[in-house]
Amino acid sequence: MGAGMRNTQSQNLGGLGMRALCAVMIIALSACAPRPGGETLTVVPAAQPTGKSVAITVASTRGREAKTGDYTDARAHQMNFERFTIAIPPSHEASRIEWPEEEPDPSRSFAVTAREPLSALDIQRGAGGRQDVMVFVHGYNQTFPESLFRLAQVAVDGDLPEQPILFAWPSAGTVVGYVADKDAAAYSRDELAAVLSTLAADPDVGKITLFGHSMGGWLVAETLRQLRLSGKDAVIERLSDVVLAAPDIDVDVFRKQIEVIGPLEPPMAILVAPDDRALRISAGLAGARPRVGRTNASTPAVQALAKKNGVQLVDISGIGAVDGTHHNRFASLVQLIPEQRDGLTQTRAQVGAFILDPVSATLVALSR
Template sequence: MAIVLTAVLQLAACASRPTDAVLQPESAAGGERQITLLTATDRTKDGQGFASGRAQSMAFEKFSISIPPTHQPSKIEWAKGKPNAKRDFVVTKRTTLDRPAFLALAGTPGTDGSVGLFVHGYNYSYQEGLFRLAQIAADAKTGATPVLFSWPSEATVTGYVADRDAALFARDDLVAVITEMSRQPKVKKFVLFGHSMGGFLIMEALRQLKLEGRGEVLDKLVVILAAPDIDADVFRKQLTVIGPLKTPLTLFVSKDDKALRISSFLGGERQRAGRLDVDDPVVEDAAARYGIKVIDITSVKADDRLGHDRYANLAAIGPQLVSIEQRDGVSSRQTGAFVFDAAASVISSPFRLAGRVIAGQ
């Protein structure tokens, strides 16, 4: 395991990361379409962007990002050199907002009455979170204006422990944003999507909302956690406090997520929620007991070497998942453990009534 960790650190050290220069507005000439995004962050301002410092007050922005005609699903076409809207994701407009202006825009739902908020994971910069949300929005073709909550990640591989603390630092701010957005008069449904350590932050926010008696907020939430980096025992404790949500929480897991394997190693070889095995009857029982839906998406292609970014493909296959659920009789309110077979386009339960595994599924 130490060898694997060393290899990952070496790989990360060689990888090129986008600087805050990508946040500077450029021409939209040649771009195929524009995506409007909102951001809320408790990072400290630094130059043209935001750093890993922990700010005492939040900042809000509105971005327009041009999507190139050559865009491929799940990919972020980063600029290499001067940004060109014909081939790159390009910021074309950037506006600073105050809190009321942000809430007015963030609380304007799509035609189905829903709004959405994305919480990024460990080792993310502000610009990486922004452009990842742009990719998700471009592939999903959502109606409402997507919102990024960017907490003060160190944006370094070696910042794992600091990121854990930063997520807890951001909990109150995330609770405030969720509460204020959900209270906007036209909002009927609030999709809350978190990846990796962002899932841990979301669960802590839900726990706080429950303890504060904010049932009216929790009832609007549709919570989706992709590869959540949460100790499995901590996750169960969080679920015990939160209780079943009106719309069951959805958990996307993968057995071959190497990033979560490393996280498990760093945490004393303790199981992570994002690597739960849906073939284990204990997981099926726990899903029913806590009122959640666990879906194994190991069959979905991962673009990174660690198998941790499958969530980037979820936007493109989201409508497919919905139609499959409707076709195969898997209700959005149904709980349990399921397997998504990307090749066969089917969601199936790996369990018989007695908890035995169905061969071949």
């Protein structure tokens, strides 16, 4: 390769990296409102009358402050477990999180009304038999309150029958912390595998839905690969659904991951949107490497690749975006679930060329 060509390529990549960095800084500067901190998790009495509430079990590799109990971006040497009860205000609008303006007030904002530290992962047992669960793995640039309240919003808006479990890894919660977050997600692979193994071995646990968003999708895929390589096929077989929403995964890396993981039953569902602006930036930060979450699902070559590897690509770009990044559409998917659950598995809502299964609140490809 000639020096001129190398210089040209270097300039092109440098320009792309600079554009990505500029885009990151624009997002950072545009976020004028302060990010929610530990004060949003102050326990307050439940208001009367109040809206709905949801109990969320947390399994976290985040460190914790000894005095306050606040979750930090430090990497814990052993997992922390806790159960939160979160009240949703009566005026709640679907897909939104009503953040406290000052102190949490259950009549006007999301608010924590109870916290129960746990010595180990412990689900609340269902009264009528085995309890279904959904493990949610959040993405890059998330504070602990943001990931906790987002799962509460999804669970309440979708009226999910599954008990929500938040796997909270130590994201730095800053837009310029991409590399640090990738390392923190990698640090948490063993612990996510342990959580899934515990749930799979629990006779009181029914269906297990595993849902990873953004960089959390990379963590999910890496964990499944690790389980497969370590011979823990039984854990993977216990998973009822695996969904990656806007996964921030290099396309070639995912091809390697899925070759080891192999086809799942039902197939892994990947929610994609070619207009995802956050993944466009992460692709630039990664040296112009395309991300799985921005895949164009209508491309025949892509469809052939998905069929070969036993995955379902679902284009959700037609669903209204929650914010300007077009990266958090999963938060509004639950609005499409029918309020009437008569027949459950028979009741489905049309979403473009795909359907939304109200039982697991995940998208599956329309049978042809």
